[in-house]
Amino acid sequence: MRTFGNSFSSIRGAFYFAGILWLALFVLFVSLDRIHADLPSRLMSSIIYSLGIASIPLVAIVPTCAFAIRVDASSVKHVFLGRVILSARSLDDLRAVEIGSGWGAVMKFEKQRPIRFLGASLPELQSLCVHLSKLRPNQISSSAGLVAGGLLEVENQMRKRGRHDT
Structure with missing residues (x-):
């Protein structure tokens, strides 16, 4: 029996991408706030906005780790969370x-x-x-x-x- 699908280790790149994206957006937002002399009043909103935007790839990719295809000698199964069989075919x-x-x-x-x-x-x-x-x-x-x-x-x-x- 063999299982195919994403795992948290296989989507590690998405976490790196989200981290780099957050850092870039945070620097951009803080720089814009500093140019406009609003840094003290907008620092928290800059953190929240940049985290929100950077989390979009993770929100889209992480749920795919819950689903897998399990193949054995006689069947193909679509599996949820490694235990619940959503569908099975010969x-x-x-x-x-x-x-x-x-x-x-x-x-x-x-x-x-x-x-x-x-x-x-x-x-x-x-x-x-x-x-x-x-x-x-x-x-x-x-x-x-x-x-x-x-x-x-x-x-x-x-x-x-x-x-x-x-």
């Missing part, structure tokens, strides 16, 4: 996986509703497709949208260069 009925259609992946099954897996990183979705194709060779089609395909190609090229450089 691996034999899986026909296609589309990456980049919306914000994640769509797994299409024969005569059943698709499983929509939102918010996982592209490398994680690529690993899911590779794992599924190993379990069901020549029976599952996978496709990536234009942007997702381009990003995955760039990442694969960077990984190859990194391996050749070491």
Whole structure:
């Protein structure tokens, strides 16, 4: 059994981005307040505004850690918080996986509703497709949208260069 999805360690970059964004916005707001000689009266509002804006990426990304796809030898399960099974489908009925259609992946099954897996990183979705194709060779089609395909190609090229450089 293998589980695919975001974890707090895999979204560490979002926390770094939010921290840098907060610092940049805080410096900007304090600088503007200082130019207008309102620094003492607006320091607290500058902190609150910059934290509010910088938290937007975290509010959008952190909830994706609650959802995962669990694949075993016979089934594909959409799982919430690692315990609650939202939906389960037979691996034999899986026909296609589309990456980049919306914000994640769509797994299409024969005569059943698709499983929509939102918010996982592209490398994680690529690993899911590779794992599924190993379990069901020549029976599952996978496709990536234009942007997702381009990003995955760039990442694969960077990984190859990194391996050749070491």
